[in-house]
Amino acid sequence: MQRYFIEATQLQNDIVTIIGDDAHHISNVMRMKPEAEIICTVPGSSTVRCVLTNISSETVTATVVEYVENTNELPISITIASGLPKGDKLELIVQKGTELGASGFLPFAAARSIVKLDDKKAGKKAERWQKIAKEAAEQSYRHIVPTVEQPVAFQQLLNIIPQFDACIVAYEESAKTGETAQLVQTFQSLKEGTRLLVVFGPEGGLSEKEVDQLTAKGAKLCGLGPRILRTETAPFYVLAAASYHFELMG
Amino acid sequence: MQRYFIEATQLQNDIVTIIGDDAHHISNVMRMKPEAEIICTVPGSSTVRCVLTNISSETVTATVVEYVENTNELPISITIASGLPKGDKLELIVQKGTELGASGFLPFAAARSIVKLDDKKAGKKAERWQKIAKEAAEQSYRHIVPTVEQPVAFQQLLNIIPQFDACIVAYEESAKTGETAQLVQTFQSLKEGTRLLVVFGPEGGLSEKEVDQLTAKGAKLCGLGPRILRTETAPFYVLAAASYHFELMG
Structure with a gap:
C-alpha cells in the first residue's frame, strides 16, 4: 500500500x-x-x-x-556521522541507511575529505539528502523521517558527542588488528530508547589526530569484521547488525 | 598496501x-x-x-x-541468489556483497523480473559483474574472488538447493507479519565451513508460486526486521548479520 x-x-x-x-x-x-x-x-x-x-x-x-501500531523503528536510535565522501556516495548512505533504520545523518568535514562544500552548496545538498531520506522512509515503512543535517566542522561533531548515550568510531585499524568485541559490548550496554552516535571516516579514513580527539571525548574504537569496508558500506553493516541484535535476537 | x-x-x-x-x-x-x-x-x-x-x-x-594467514573470510560460505533486478542494481549487490563477505552470486530470472537477458547479453553482464567482484575483493582484503554466475532459470535455482547445507528466502511477507526467529535459528544451526544459499526476489518480490516451490525444496522463509528493504539492500543485511553473528559475537 x-x-x-x-x-x-x-x-x-x-x-x-x-x-x-x-x-x-x-x-x-x-x-x-x-x-x-x-x-x-x-x-x-x-x-x-x-x-x-x-x-x-x-x-x-x-x-x-x-x-x-508503530513498531517499525529500531529500539535504539542510531545517528550516522559520515566524513564527507566523494561524489554521490552520501546519497547512497542516506537512502540505504534510512531503509536500514538510521534516525539521523550528520555529515562532517574530515581532515581527509576531498570534497569541500561552501554554505550555499551545503544547503542545496542537505535539501536533496533530506528528500532522499523522505522517499526511502516512505518506501521502507518507517514511522519517522531521519533528519539529514548540513555538513558540520569536525569540532562541532566533537561538541555534540555528550548528547548521546554512547559513541563508537568505525576504525579500519581496529578491523586490521582483529578487534571484535566493541560493537557487541556497545549494543549489550544500550537499553531501548537510548541514542548511539557512530562515526565513519571518508575514503582515506580518519586521521590519527581525529581518532585521538574522538576517544578523548569518550568514543570507543570499533572493528566491523576482518574485511575492509568502503566508507559507504560500513554504515550498512552497523545498522544491519543493530537490527539483528535488537530486533531478531531480541 | x-x-x-x-x-x-x-x-x-x-x-x-x-x-x-x-x-x-x-x-x-x-x-x-x-x-x-x-x-x-x-x-x-x-x-x-x-x-x-x-x-x-x-x-x-x-x-x-x-x-x-587467511582470516578474512566469513566462517560460513554464503551465496546470494538475486531475482534479476532492474538497471545496474546487481552491480551494487556484487560490489557491496563482496566487501561484506559473500562467496558467490547467482542471478536468476524470477517471474517478476522485468529485465530479460539473452545469452549474449547475459555473458557480457556476467563478465562485468565478475570484474566488479575481483576489484571489490582486492579492495576489501578478501582471500577469494566470489564467483558470479550467468543468470539461470528459476528451475535451475531449485535444482541446486540440495547442494547447500541450508537455504533461506528473504520474504517481505515474513517481515510484515513480524517473523524474527528464522535467521537467528539458521545461523545457530550452521557450523564453520557449511554453505548457505539466500534467495532474494526482484523489485516486485517473489511470486507465491515461487515461494511455494522454494519451500517445497526445504527453503525456510525469513524476515529481516520490520522495515521493508529494497531488493539490493536485503543481501547487505544478511551478510552483515552473518558477520556480526559469526565474527563479532562468535
Missing part, C-alpha cells in the same frame, strides 16, 4: 487532507480512485490506514479506517 | 611474477618503485606480502617476505 508522510495538522477528526506534491502523486502518478486505500504517517506520532474520498491534483481527502 | 589476485602458477619458489593489467597498474598507475611492498593472493590458497624487484609495464617480479 502506498505510504505518505503528513503533518499533524493534516490529520483532524479522522479526516486526512493531502496537498502539494503528494496530491499530485496520488491523482496523476498513481492515478488512484476513490475507495483506494493509503497509509499516512505523522512522523513520530500516529500512522493511519485510510480510504480516499475526494481526489484532485491539488487536494486529496481520505477517511481514517484504522490506527496502525 | 595494494593487493592483487594471482594464479597459483605466478607464485613459484617465493618469487611472484605479475603480468598484464596488474603489471600495468603497478608500473604506470601506482608508479611503484623497486623495494615497494604489495600483497598477492592465490584465491583459496596462499596470501603473501612481497617486495618488488623488477618493474616494467609488461612484467613485474617480486620476492616473498612473509606468508600471511
